[in-house]
Amino acid sequence: MAIRVNPKFIDVLDRFGAEDVQLCYQCGDCSTICPHADDVYKFPRKSMRLLQMGLSQKIETTLEPWLCYYCGQCSEQCPREADPGETMMSLRRWLISRYDFTGIARQFFKSRLIEVLAVLIIALLTGIFLLYYGFSGGSIHIYDGEGAFLSSTFIHKFNLTVGAILAVFLVINAIRMWYLVMIKGTQFAVPWWLYLKELYQLPWHFFTQKRYSECEKKREHPFFMPWFIHLGLMLGYVTMLVLVMVFIEQLQSGPEIKWSVHIFGYLATIGLITGTIYFIRNRLKKNYVQYKKSHSTDWVFVILLFIIVLTGIAQHVFHRTGLFEWANITYVIHLMCVVPWLLRVPFSKWAHLIYRPLAMYLAAIRRAALALQEVVLDSYPVFIK
Amino acid sequence: MKNCRIGVYICMCGTNIAKIVDVEAVANFVSGLPNVVLARTYKYMCSNPGQEMITQDIKENQLNRVVVAACSPNMHEHTFRNALRSAGLNQYLFEMANIREQCSWVHKNTKEATEKAMALVYAAICRVELHEELESMSVNMCPNTLVVGGGIAGMTAALELADAGNSVHLVEKNNHLGGNLARVDLTAPYLYSARDLLTERLTRIMNHKQVHVYLESKVTDLTGYIGNFKATIQLLNGKPAKEKKSVEVEIGNVVVCTGFKEFDASRIVHYGYGKLPNVITSFELEKMIRAGRIETKEGKIPGYVAIIHCVGSRSQEFHTYCSRVCCMTALKYASEIKSANPTCYISDIYIDMHAFGKGHEDFYRQSSEAKTLFLMYEKDDRPVIHKASPKDDCEMLIEVNEKLSGEPIEIPADLVILMVGMEAREDSHEIARIVNISQDKDGWFIESHPKLEPVATTTDGIFIAGTCVAPKDIPDSVAQARAAAARILARIAKGKIEVDALYSEVNEEMCSGCRFCNQLCPFSAIEFNEEKKQSYIISALCKGCGVCVAACPSSAIKGRHFTDHQILAQVDGLFCEIGM
Numbered sequence: 001m002a003i004r005v006n007p008k009f010i011d012v013l014d015r016f017g018a019e020d021v022q023l024c025y026q027c028g029d030c031s032t033i034c035p036h037a038d039d040v041y042k043f044p045r046k047s048m049r050l051l052q053m054g055l056s057q058k059i060e061t062t063l064e065p066w067l068c069y070y071c072g073q074c075s076e077q078c079p080r081e082a083d084p085g086e087t088m089m090s091l092r093r094w095l096i097s098r099y100d101f102t103g104i105a106r107q108f109f110k111s112r113l114i115e116v117l118a119v120l121i122i123a124l125l126t127g128i129f130l131l132y133y134g135f136s137g138g139s140i141h142i143y144d145g146e147g148a149f150l151s152s153t154f155i156h157k158f159n160l161t162v163g164a165i166l167a168v169f170l171v172i173n174a175i176r177m178w179y180l181v182m183i184k185g186t187q188f189a190v191p192w193w194l195y196l197k198e199l200y201q202l203p204w205h206f207f208t209q210k211r212y213s214e215c216e217k218k219r220e221h222p223f224f225m226p227w228f229i230h231l232g233l234m235l236g237y238v239t240m241l242v243l244v245m246v247f248i249e250q251l252q253s254g255p256e257i258k259w260s261v262h263i264f265g266y267l268a269t270i271g272l273i274t275g276t277i278y279f280i281r282n283r284l285k286k287n288y289v290q291y292k293k294s295h296s297t298d299w300v301f302v303i304l305l306f307i308i309v310l311t312g313i314a315q316h317v318f319h320r321t322g323l324f325e326w327a328n329i330t331y332v333i334h335l336m337c338v339v340p341w342l343l344r345v346p347f348s349k350w351a352h353l354i355y356r357p358l359a360m361y362l363a364a365i366r367r368a369a370l371a372l373q374e375v376v377l378d379s380y381p382v383f384i385k
Numbered sequence: 386m387k388n389c390r391i392g393v394y395i396c397m398c399g400t401n402i403a404k405i406v407d408v409e410a411v412a413n414f415v416s417g418l419p420n421v422v423l424a425r426t427y428k429y430m431c432s433n434p435g436q437e438m439i440t441q442d443i444k445e446n447q448l449n450r451v452v453v454a455a456c457s458p459n460m461h462e463h464t465f466r467n468a469l470r471s472a473g474l475n476q477y478l479f480e481m482a483n484i485r486e487q488c489s490w491v492h493k494n495t496k497e498a499t500e501k502a503m504a505l506v507y508a509a510i511c512r513v514e515l516h517e518e519l520e521s522m523s524v525n526m527c528p529n530t531l532v533v534g535g536g537i538a539g540m541t542a543a544l545e546l547a548d549a550g551n552s553v554h555l556v557e558k559n560n561h562l563g564g565n566l567a568r569v570d571l572t573a574p575y576l577y578s579a580r581d582l583l584t585e586r587l588t589r590i591m592n593h594k595q596v597h598v599y600l601e602s603k604v605t606d607l608t609g610y611i612g613n614f615k616a617t618i619q620l621l622n623g624k625p626a627k628e629k630k631s632v633e634v635e636i637g638n639v640v641v642c643t644g645f646k647e648f649d650a651s652r653i654v655h656y657g658y659g660k661l662p663n664v665i666t667s668f669e670l671e672k673m674i675r676a677g678r679i680e681t682k683e684g685k686i687p688g689y690v691a692i693i694h695c696v697g698s699r700s701q702e703f704h705t706y707c708s709r710v711c712c713m714t715a716l717k718y719a720s721e722i723k724s725a726n727p728t729c730y731i732s733d734i735y736i737d738m739h740a741f742g743k744g745h746e747d748f749y750r751q752s753s754e755a756k757t758l759f760l761m762y763e764k765d766d767r768p769v770i771h772k773a774s775p776k777d778d779c780e781m782l783i784e785v786n787e788k789l790s791g792e793p794i795e796i797p798a799d800l801v802i803l804m805v806g807m808e809a810r811e812d813s814h815e816i817a818r819i820v821n822i823s824q825d826k827d828g829w830f831i832e833s834h835p836k837l838e839p840v841a842t843t844t845d846g847i848f849i850a851g852t853c854v855a856p857k858d859i860p861d862s863v864a865q866a867r868a869a870a871a872r873i874l875a876r877i878a879k880g881k882i883e884v885d886a887l888y889s890e891v892n893e894e895m896c897s898g899c900r901f902c903n904q905l906c907p908f909s910a911i912e913f914n915e916e917k918k919q920s921y922i923i924s925a926l927c928k929g930c931g932v933c934v935a936a937c938p939s940s941a942i943k944g945r946h947f948t949d950h951q952i953l954a955q956v957d958g959l960f961c962e963i964g965m
Contacts, residue, residue, distance in 0.1 A: 002784050002795040007689070007730035007758050022756045025738070025749075026789045049790045052758060058792070080750065 009054030015110045016097075017090035017295045024048045024082035030074035035214055040367050041067050044074050044084035047091055060098045061185020063366070065091040066352075066359030071215030072289030086293050093295065096351050098180070099173040105347035112296035119300065122340035130332050143324040143331075144254050150331060152252035158335075159244050162342050169346035174354055181362050190369040198364040206357040209234070226288075229278045234353065236271025239264050255320050269313060276306040301349050308337045389420040389514050392448040393506065394439060396430035396455035398485055405489040407499040411454070414503050414963070418510060422446050431461045436468040443472035450513045454482040454506045475518040477886065477946055482509040500963055508958030515951045519886035524925050526612040527637035528877045529554065533604055533816060536564020537859060538851025538866040539642035540586045545870035547595035551877060554634050555590070556599045556618055562587055564644050565852070570674040571721065572859060573713035574748030582859070605631065607819050610910070610925040611846030612637045612882050638846045638873045639820055641830065642866060645807040645852040648697030648704070655769045656693065656803055663687075663780055664770060664801045666696075667714060679725055679800070681780065687729060687799035689779050690722055693768060694735040698806035700764065704827060708806035708856040712739045715804050716752045723755050732758045732796045734768055734785060742858065760796065761788040770801055807856040820847045821909050829855050840869040844908065845882075845925070848872060887946050888927035889934055891920055895941035902933035902942060 010022060024045075031037045031045040043064035050059050068088040075085040097106040108115040134140065134149040142148045182190065205211065213227040243251055243265055250261040280302050282291040311334035318327035345351060393415045397403035408426045416424040423446060427435050430453055442448055451474070453465050458481040466476035482505040492498035528551045532543045535557030543553045561567065562583075569579040590596050599618050606617040616639070619631040650658035650666050658664050662682040665673075673679050681687055692715045698708040712735070719731045733752075738759070740749040753759070762768055768785035779797035787794045809828025817824050822842040823831045830849045833841040840848050850865035851857070857865075876882055888910075891902075898918040902911050910926035911933060913919070922933070922942075934944040 002793045004782075005732065005758070005760070005794050005796045007732065007756075007797075010756060010758075023750070023753045025753065025759070026761075046790065050792075053760070053787065053790060053792070053794065055790070055792065055794070080753070 003055055003058065006054030006056065009056055010052060013051060013090055013094060016093045017293060018051060018087045019293075020081060020083040021048055021051050021087045022082075023080045024052065024078075024084070024087075025080055027079060029077050029079060030084040033073050033077045034068070035071070035073075036067055036069070036211060040370060041363065043068060044088050048082065048084055048087050051087065051091065058185075059091065060095065061180050063181055063359045063363045064088075065095055066356055067211070067363060068092075069212045069215050070290045073215075075289050083293075085290060089290075090295075092352065093297070093349070095177075096347070096349070096355070099177045099351075099355070100169075100347055101172060101176060102169070102347070108344075108347055109295075109297060115297065115300055119304070119340040119344065122343060123336040126339040127332060127336045130335055134328070134332070140325055140328050143319050143327045144252050149328040150335075152249045155252065155335075156248045159248060162339055163245050166342050166345050170351065170354055173346050173351065174358055177355060177358060178362065181359075182365075186366060186369075188369060188373055190365060191372070194365045194368050198361060198368060201361040201364045202357050205360040207235075209356075211360070225278070226290075229275050232271035233275025233279075234271075236268035236275065237353075239268035240272065243268070255322065257320065265316075269309065272305070272309045273313070276302055276309055280306060297349055300344075304337055304341050308334060308341060311337065389450055390422045390446065390448050391420050391450040391452060391510060391513060392439065392442050392446065393421055393424040393452045393510065394430050394435075394454065395424065395426045395484075395502075395506070396435070396453065397426060397428050398456060398489075399428065402455070402485050402489045402502075405492055405495055405498045406484055406502045407495060408502075410499050411484075411502050411506060415506055415510070418507070420450075420514060421510065422448060430455050431464050436464065439465065439468045440472040443469070443474055449474065449478060450516065451479045452482060452506065452509045452513050453479070454484045454502065454509070456485040457483050457487075477519040478513070478516050480509040480513040480516065482506045503963045504959050504961070507961055507963065508955045511958030512951050512955035515948070515954050516946070519945055521883055521886040522924065523881045523883050524610070524612050526876050526880055526882050527614070527635055528552065529634065529636045530873055531556065531604070531607075531614070531616050531634065531636045531639045532642060533639065533820075534564065534642035534644055534851070534853070535559070535562035535598070535600075536642060536644045536851060536862075537566045537582070537586070538644070538862040539564070539640070540590055541863050542640045542642060542850060542866035542870045543596050544586065544589060544593070545867055546873060547593050549874050549877075551595060551874075553596045554599065554616070554618065554636065555596055556602050556604055558601070558603055558621075560601050562590065562598070562600075566859065568668055569671050571717060573710075573717040574742075574744040576717070576720070599632070604816065604819055607639065607821070610923050611884075612876075612925070614639065614846065637877065638848065640848045640850055640866070640869045640873070641816060641820060641822070641853060642849075642851045642862075643810055643813060643816055643853040645856065646810045648805040648808050650696055650803045650805050652703065653696060653767065655767045656696070656801070657770050658803060661770060661772065661781060661801075663799060664803065666803050666805045667711070667718070668805070670718060670802050674721055679722055681800055685799070686726055687722075689730050689732070689797045690718075690800045690802065691732045691734060691781075691783055691796055691798035692718055692802045692804060693783075694733070694804045696803040696805045697808070699736060704806060704808065706827060706856065707739060709739070710856065710858045711804035711806060713742070713745055713748060713858070715802075716748055716757075718802060719752050719757045720755065723757075730758065730797075732760055732783075732798070734760045734762055734783065734796070736762060736764055742860075760785065760794070762786065763788050768796075770798075773797070807852060809853070813853060820844065822847055822849065829853070840865050840872065843928070882925075884925045885929070887929035887944075888924040889922050889929060889931070889942050889944045890924075891922055892941045892943065893917070893919055893921075895939050896920055897939050897941070899938060901936050901938065905932050905936050907932065 026045060026049060028045045031042060037043050041064050047064045065088050070085050070089055072085045075083045078084055093109050097109055130150060138149040139147050140149050209231050212230060247261050250258055251265060282288060283294045286292045311330045315327045315330040315334055318330060395408045395411050397408055412424040412426050415421055423442060429435055439451060451469055455461060462481050466479055469479050470476045484502040484505055488498055488502050530546050530551060530553050532539045532553055532555045535555055539555060540562060543555045547553045566579050566583055572579050601621045602618050604616055605619045608615050614636045616634050616636055617631050618634060647668055650656060656664055694711055694715055697703045715733055719733060722729055722731060738749060740746045762785045766786050768783045770781055770783050773779050773782045780799045781801060783796040783798055785794060813828050814824060821844045825831050830853050832839050832849060832854060833843050840850055842849055848869035850869045851862040896919040900913055900920060902920055903913055908926050908928055910923050911920050914921055929944055931944045931947055934942045
């Protein structure tokens with residue numbers, strides 16, 4: 001059955017950042033230089049081709065965009081400045097909007113105004129709610145213990161609620177991703193036991209981001225910088241998430257420092273602050289090809305995270321130095337950023353925390369299933385990788 | 386033959402000959418033969434020292450025949466003839482034995498190759514003994530020129546010749562000049578107006594005193610030979626055949642610029658041309674553009690336009706060649722349609738994008754920047770066009786196996802433009818017959834050498850230029866027209882033209898007037914003298930091919946430099962026993 005070409009799709013993707021994809025004339029240089037492309041997963045060339053032709057129903061079932069870590073070698077190599085790296089990036093954005101069943105992600109990616117407004121409104125609502133709650137039951141002069149402005153048991157419940165909302169969206173989106181890739185986009189049989197056999201891929205890629213480190217271009221950076229720093233940022237993030245979701249009572253008690261818990265908090269903070277500064281600096285200096293073009297959502301991502309980290313540090317310091325009023329105020333600001341940030345997760349770039357390891361897992365399953373059956377992925381010969 | 390003093394030179398051609406053929410053995414064998422005064426070997430006979438060696442030997446040893454055993458005479462016969470001439474010896478007292486292409490390059494066994502080389506050299510010696518001194522002759526050059534075809538090539542050639550002060554007869558079949566260029570709106574890649582290009586030429590031609598334009602006319606006959614042709618130009622004018630006026634003009638040279646015709650798109654049934662109203666050819670679109678409105682047959686502005694390349698070109702079924710101009714023309718359409726209607730989506734369905742010329746690659750890039758969707762199809766897997774269903778937002782759907790993605794796809798289209806290729810005109814065989822030039826399998830006129838003589842033909846005085854030779858774009862056509870004019874102007878400036886001495890002669894005493902040879906001559910060089918009832922050969926036209934010599938039942942025709950004696954002596958020499 002022939003698929004209908006959609007010449008309008010390229011205009012849609014323009015909004016997601018694929019501004020130069022029309023220049024591609026399919027020489028295949030990008031795929032040759034890519035350290036991750038192979039016979040089964042052909043990219044960026046083929047992904048760019050599908051995009052040019054507007055075969056969105058095909059692209060939404062592909063994993064290729066997730067297999068790219070944007071080292072930028074392809075964009076440097078491209079003889080026509082079609083920017084394959086940025087195209088893959090914009091395809092990831094588009095895929096996030098496709099996995100999201102609410103359509104919110106799509107609006108965020110398409111309009112900076114809508115995204116910023118949404119963040120501001122949620123931040124304001126959170127602020128009003130927290131201030132109301134704080135003043136109705138507690139005192140601005142008390143940070144922890146009896147009569148605290150924001151008691152840790154309340155914050156614990158609050159966090160778990162927000163976390164649950166986030167989890168519901170993320171799980172549904174992840175299931176949609178699985179459906180699109182493994183059911184809609186896989187025409188060959190996949191034995192169930194492969195899901196068990198390849199299960200180790202999920203934690204392996206989640207905690208090591210090994211493929212990120214395999215981008216040769218990245219090795220030119222001192223100490224594998226982007227990979228190392230990205231890993232630190234991610235581990236810091238996850239540690240912090242576990243701390244605030246599970247150990248918030250111990251974390252918020254004071255004023256003495258509880259090293260058994262706080263040491264993790266400090267390590268996580270180092271990872272987060274280094275990561276956010278590093279990425280903001282790169283995006284400002286545009287010194288590597290992958291940071292040359294920043295989508296508005298990229299900026300919201302790093303700036304919001306940076307404010308969260310700064311206010312987190314501030315309230316911690318104010319708390320330990322006895323400036324409880326300041327600690328409470330910065331805490332409210334901190335949460336005003338955290339809530340929109342967390343609620344934004346399933347609709348934004350941050351979702352790649354889940355999608356990337358999931359993609360790696362599904363890719364491995366598909367590859368194993370193919371090898372089992374020796375089925376050629378495409379029904380027509382493709383001469384360029 | 387008495388008093389023959391032959392010098393034999395065996396070339397090693399670096400190691401090309403010497404590594405297989407034992408050149409010293411050949412020289413030893415030759416030096417023992419009667420009449421051979423000396424036999425030498427040398428690394429490169431064609432080099433200056435090699436040629437000087439020959440010249441010096443001729444002078445010092447009173448040589449009167451020379452044989453060089455080396456490469457093909459195509460390569461260096463001319464070189465060695467010059468060496469003879471500079472020593473004061475007639476250049477035809479020379480023979481070449483090809484021991485490279487016909488010996489060392491095709492054999493592996495040294496012994497056998499050496500024996501063959503000896504036989505070839507011996508045959509050449511036997512032949513050269515019978516060579517005669519021949520003199521080439523010269524004929525007058527009439528300064529007038531006939532230009533057939535009034536397109537951009539014909540007009541350019543005519544102006545070039547006339548500007549130098551020579552009379553030009555420009556014959557055009559249609560009632561206006563301009564040819565195929567007059568059917569075009571803009572030109573790729575710089576989007577110059579075709580009208581502007583033409584108007585300047587047209588006004589100049591119409592007012593030029595030296596250019597005689599014959600509209601609605603055609604050349605019906607051409608007699609004579611280089612420098613001295615007579616052409617008959619018939620005025621068509623729509624009158625009945627009997628009343629048709631004809632003019633006879635005297636000319637020295639002819640430039641044929643008869644152009645091309647476009648491929649008939651209805652021959653490819655897949656495309657439904659002629660059945661689907663909105664499938665049109667590139668020339669039909671040009672017409673729309675010149676009328677100022679690109680629209681469907683129903684009068685709607687198309688939202689999707691598809692352009693299909695290589696219609697009739699690059700396929701085994703129709704024409705195997707590339708028509709060269711369609712790729713850039715297609716990009717030009719994309720740009721023109723996009724500028725007329727910026728919301729229109731254009732799909733460009735191609736086999737390969739040939740952007741070889743100046744500015745073409747940049748033009749291709751501009752088209753990509755304007756988001757033209759380029760889709761590739763496999764050469765022998767053509768797209769199929771059919772009508773869309775009423776619920777679709779387009780008129781037609783084009784099904785194609787897209788090669789670069791490997792996906793079977795369908796492309797929406799309201800208007801489909803078929804980039805029809807170039808074809809030789811159906812009447813080109815007629816003009817080929819009249820001016821006596823040949824055509825290739827596709828009907829294009831054949832140049833005398835594809836690289837070094839791109840505008841000359843095998844008939845002296847007949848030149849070809851523009852798209853009647855092969856598909857080409859405007860700059861190439863203009864360049865060819867100017868090249869042909871330059872070749873002619875050089876001859877006119879000289880006033881006379883040298884004719885090679887290798888032609889055939891009729892012995893009047895022996896000719897019975899049977900006229901066999903008249904029909905057979907491929908160069909129309911033999912005419913019949915009604916008074917004497919005998920045939921005679923126009924030496925300026927004769928190429929010395931020898932067809933008439935072989936055919937003459939009375940053996941009345943002699944091929945100069947290829948007499949029966951000479952050829953038989955060479956054959957005898959070849960089959961002679963050679964002991965090593």
